[in-house]
Amino acid sequence: MDFLEITDLSEMETILEIKGVTKSFDGLVVLDKACCSVQEGTISAFFGENGSGKTTLFHIISGFMKADVGEIFYKQLPLAHSTPAGIAHLGIGRVWQNPRICKNLSVLDNLMLASRNHPGEFLLNYFLHPFRIDQEEKMRRKIAEETAEQIALSEYLLDSAGALSFGQQKLLSIGMLLMNEATLLLLDEPFAGVNAKMIERISEVMIKLKVNGKTIMMIEHNRATAKIISDTQFFVTKGKVIEESITKVHEVSRIRANDTIEERQPPIVMRAGQLKPRASHVNLFDHDIAAINGVFL
Amino acid sequence: MFLQLAFNALVSGLLLAMVATGFSLIYNTTKVFHIAHGGYYVAAAYTFYSIYQLFGTHQSMRVIMATLITFVVIAILAVLVELFVYRPVARKQSEQGITLISSMGVYLFIVNTIALMFGNGNIIIDSAFSDSIHLGSLIMAPSQQLQLVTGLISLLMLVIFLKSKWFLSVRATMGNQQVASVLGVNAGLIRMVSIISGSILAGFSGVLMLFDTGLDPQAGMSVTLSAAVAVIIGGSTSLEGTIIAALVIVALQTLTGWWLSNEWKEAVTFAFLILVFFWRTEGIVSYKMRVEQQ
Amino acid sequence: MNYLLHIFVMLEIYIILGLAMNLLAGYSGLLSLAQAAFYGTGAYITAMLLVNFGYSFPATFSIVVLVSLLACIPIIVFAIRFRDLFFILATLAWQVIVYSVLYNWVSVTNGPYGISGIPKPVVFGYSFESLHQFALFAGLVCLSVLFFFYALNRSPLVRYLQGVRDDQLAMLTFGKSPSYYKAIAIGISSAISAIAGVLYATYFSFIDPSSFSINESILIISIVLIGGLGTIRGSVAGAFFYVLLPELLKLFNVPDSSASNIRMMVYAFILILMVIYRPYGFFGNYRFE
Numbered sequence: 001m002d003f004l005e006i007t008d009l010s011e012m013e014t015i016l017e018i019k020g021v022t023k024s025f026d027g028l029v030v031l032d033k034a035c036c037s038v039q040e041g042t043i044s045a046f047f048g049e050n051g052s053g054k055t056t057l058f059h060i061i062s063g064f065m066k067a068d069v070g071e072i073f074y075k076q077l078p079l080a081h082s083t084p085a086g087i088a089h090l091g092i093g094r095v096w097q098n099p100r101i102c103k104n105l106s107v108l109d110n111l112m113l114a115s116r117n118h119p120g121e122f123l124l125n126y127f128l129h130p131f132r133i134d135q136e137e138k139m140r141r142k143i144a145e146e147t148a149e150q151i152a153l154s155e156y157l158l159d160s161a162g163a164l165s166f167g168q169q170k171l172l173s174i175g176m177l178l179m180n181e182a183t184l185l186l187l188d189e190p191f192a193g194v195n196a197k198m199i200e201r202i203s204e205v206m207i208k209l210k211v212n213g214k215t216i217m218m219i220e221h222n223r224a225t226a227k228i229i230s231d232t233q234f235f236v237t238k239g240k241v242i243e244e245s246i247t248k249v250h251e252v253s254r255i256r257a258n259d260t261i262e263e264r265q266p267p268i269v270m271r272a273g274q275l276k277p278r279a280s281h282v283n284l285f286d287h288d289i290a291a292i293n294g295v296f297l
Numbered sequence: 298m299f300l301q302l303a304f305n306a307l308v309s310g311l312l313l314a315m316v317a318t319g320f321s322l323i324y325n326t327t328k329v330f331h332i333a334h335g336g337y338y339v340a341a342a343y344t345f346y347s348i349y350q351l352f353g354t355h356q357s358m359r360v361i362m363a364t365l366i367t368f369v370v371i372a373i374l375a376v377l378v379e380l381f382v383y384r385p386v387a388r389k390q391s392e393q394g395i396t397l398i399s400s401m402g403v404y405l406f407i408v409n410t411i412a413l414m415f416g417n418g419n420i421i422i423d424s425a426f427s428d429s430i431h432l433g434s435l436i437m438a439p440s441q442q443l444q445l446v447t448g449l450i451s452l453l454m455l456v457i458f459l460k461s462k463w464f465l466s467v468r469a470t471m472g473n474q475q476v477a478s479v480l481g482v483n484a485g486l487i488r489m490v491s492i493i494s495g496s497i498l499a500g501f502s503g504v505l506m507l508f509d510t511g512l513d514p515q516a517g518m519s520v521t522l523s524a525a526v527a528v529i530i531g532g533s534t535s536l537e538g539t540i541i542a543a544l545v546i547v548a549l550q551t552l553t554g555w556w557l558s559n560e561w562k563e564a565v566t567f568a569f570l571i572l573v574f575f576w577r578t579e580g581i582v583s584y585k586m587r588v589e590q591q
Numbered sequence: 592m593n594y595l596l597h598i599f600v601m602l603e604i605y606i607i608l609g610l611a612m613n614l615l616a617g618y619s620g621l622l623s624l625a626q627a628a629f630y631g632t633g634a635y636i637t638a639m640l641l642v643n644f645g646y647s648f649p650a651t652f653s654i655v656v657l658v659s660l661l662a663c664i665p666i667i668v669f670a671i672r673f674r675d676l677f678f679i680l681a682t683l684a685w686q687v688i689v690y691s692v693l694y695n696w697v698s699v700t701n702g703p704y705g706i707s708g709i710p711k712p713v714v715f716g717y718s719f720e721s722l723h724q725f726a727l728f729a730g731l732v733c734l735s736v737l738f739f740f741y742a743l744n745r746s747p748l749v750r751y752l753q754g755v756r757d758d759q760l761a762m763l764t765f766g767k768s769p770s771y772y773k774a775i776a777i778g779i780s781s782a783i784s785a786i787a788g789v790l791y792a793t794y795f796s797f798i799d800p801s802s803f804s805i806n807e808s809i810l811i812i813s814i815v816l817i818g819g820l821g822t823i824r825g826s827v828a829g830a831f832f833y834v835l836l837p838e839l840l841k842l843f844n845v846p847d848s849s850a851s852n853i854r855m856m857v858y859a860f861i862l863i864l865m866v867i868y869r870p871y872g873f874f875g876n877y878r879f880e
Contacts, residue, residue, distance in 0.1 A: 139748055330680075391879060402866070403863065409859065529680070568688060
């Protein structure tokens with residue numbers, strides 16, 4: 001068991017700030033002035049009952065829905081882009097509950113499709129810069145092959161994505177997010193519907209991403225696994241987002257409800273320390289991890 | 298003058314309503330965009346025509362025989378198509394585009410068979426079975442009298458049927474076949490009956506046209522398309538809406554014939570359809586979908 | 592020999608039409624019933640420019656391509672705003688409207704009387720007058736179109752078009768706009784269909800609206816469905832099947848008057864069989880589901 005370093009979270013920057021977001025459907029209030037703050041380079045888990053608004057929140061962040069009231073700040077800038085594609089360009093990526101991949105294309109094609117700002121996307125470039133397109137294609141193909149290794153799908157590179165198992169498709173969609181160079185990843189139930197081995201694999205990928213500086217927000221019902229790898233846990237209930245951290249060692253928790261924008265104060269919350277695993281393999285089901293969680297005020 | 302136009306439109310509207318409600322019945326139970334409806338329209342007319350000619354002079358005899366045999370032929374045709382085309386296609390859970398294509402295949406097959414047997418010319422039945430009725434400035438041609446009576450009776454029957462208990466089962470089947478069958482509703486039977494009734498409605502509309510201006514093998518397509526427009530505009534689940542929409546469409550077509558010329562009727566109908574699509578994206582697909590279901 | 596050349600020319604025309612349809616339905620998942628409208632537009636613009644205005648062939652050809660790109664704008668709007676069945680019906684409506692215009696706007700299109708006297712193509716002084724020469728011309732045009740599609744298949748662009756077919760939500764998630772690629776697919780497809788129209792008009796020297804009706808649209812779709820969606824081979828196979836079928840029937844000594852009806856019956860029957868039992872067609876790699 002390797003020793004793990006603990007870093008001070010207070011130095012982290014807020015990458016995403018949700019302020020007073022309200023959303024209703026046909027009179028039913030799903031999100032009620034919800035506020036939330038996510039730090040860069042962390043893994044946050046969002047828990048809550050079905051229909052509590054977690055997915056709606058993700059929809060709003062990723063641009064598939066618009067909030068009735070409230071604002072969202074990404075890297076301290078308001079998310080002015082209303083289109084999902086625009087938001088993707090900002091670096092916010094999304095993995096859906098049912099993996100949205102192109103089932104009739106090969107794994108490689110899927111990864112290449114997700115590649116960000118490929119000159120081959122634009123018709124005009126085929127006339128103006130045809131050679132650049134060819135170059136980029138070769139370069140990005142290498143990147144795609146490396147990404148495929150990271151998500152352990154190297155053998156399936158040329159196979160049709162529709163032939164992959166459900167868990168593999170989930171990994172593929174994460175891989176596509178990587179190709180898209182997303183810095184903030186929204187994962188919708190990454191552990192749902194897959195076996196333990198796959199859960200482990202997906203968790204490893206998530207931690208590797210965190211090491212590389214990505215921020216991950218996930219909706220999960222599998223609280224046990226989510227708690228192990230996440231730094232922060234949020235509860236979404238009654239339209240509000242409540243930040244909660246529980247550590248195994250000290251069993252002390254303080255729940256802070258974020259009510260209105262005016263009342264908001266800097267969080268005095270105990271957080272699970274940020275885990276920074278070394279290069280070697282971390283066994284996620286080792287309960288000692290929890291014991292090493294630090295607590296600091 | 299205007300009264301005559303309005304009356305003509307009303308009668309034609311009833312005919313279109315017959316075809317439209319037939320289309321609606323079939324679409325709702327099979328979820329197939331049944332463009333072959335037009336095939337039944339002409340098939341019935343040609344069947345009626347042949348039997349009619351066959352029975353020589355005795356007026357009521359030939360009408361009765363022709364009616365009965367047409368009834369049977371259309372029913373058999375509908376059953377065959379349902380069993381050998383629509384059910385297999387439905388089993389493959391195809392997209393609506395593909396079912397439409399299969400229906401077009403059926404249409405082409407039927408129409409070309411008819412053209413093969415009867416040629417491409419117009420057929421018409423010219424017998425003067427009654428005189429025109431004059432109501433003030435209004436003239437009701439014999440064919441119109443027939444259409445009016447038949448149209449009203451069939452639509453009345455349909456409306457009565459709508460209020461009946463049995464229709465509840467039909468509506469259940471329209472909603473969700475699997476659920477309906479679990480609840481003990483014989484989905485297959487209801488499907489079959491709906492298809493037969495719908496096809497007969499179209500068929501008799503075709504027969505009525507025989508006594509009017511006659512038709513040729515290609516006549517079914519434009520009627521079906523106008524009927525489809527009526528169903529879409531009227532709301533596919535509402536038969537009353539469909540009937541009203543059919544009347545609206547015929548009114549529109551009559552106005553077009555009046556202001557522009559007859560040839561533009563079809564184009565105007567379809568331009569109208571596109572406009573309706575822009576204004577309202579419900580009708581055939583009438584539920585809001587979650588973002589993920591796009 | 593002349594008859595063989597005639598078959599050859601028809602083949603070229605339908606291969607081009609099939610490839611254009613495949614681009615829409617096979618690559619981009621857009622089942623459009625308006626292809627005959629673009630085919631017809633190409634033929635009519637060609638006829639009017641060559642006959643009524645005496646333009647040169649190269650000029651006519653360029654103008655046809657440009658006009659088709661403009662004429663497909665409504666279809667692009669439909670593709671962006673309407674989904675599935677609504678899109679198909681909107682294209683059907685458009686097809687009927689365009690046919691109506693061709694048929695009824697007699698002052699411009701001569702309506703059902705058609706336009707005759709369309710000259711054969713003259714390029715750089717070389718005139719493709721005889722049947723042999725025209726067959727060569729048709730072959731060259733078809734070859735260029737085929738070459739274009741082979742290049743497209745190997746380029747990154749085809750991925751994005753197929754993405755529109757497979758999962759538009761995924762495309763949005765990764766920052767690509769499905770509307771943009773729909774527009775590209777529709778634009779290219781209508782331009783290519785219009786090119787087929789140019790061939791048709793200059794080959795037959797006479798055109799009338801009946802060749803560009805909804806029936807023709809249905810036929811074009813059937814070609815790619817029977818041949819197979821998503822592959823070049825499929826479109827070519829479908830075209831072969833459609834053009835050679837009557838020849839096959841001739842072996843059975845079918846009288847001429849019923850020939851076209853029987854041909855359509857056989858075709859419709861096979862279409863239905865394919866849809867039920869072989870949704871991938873002969874050589875397709877994609878089926879609607």
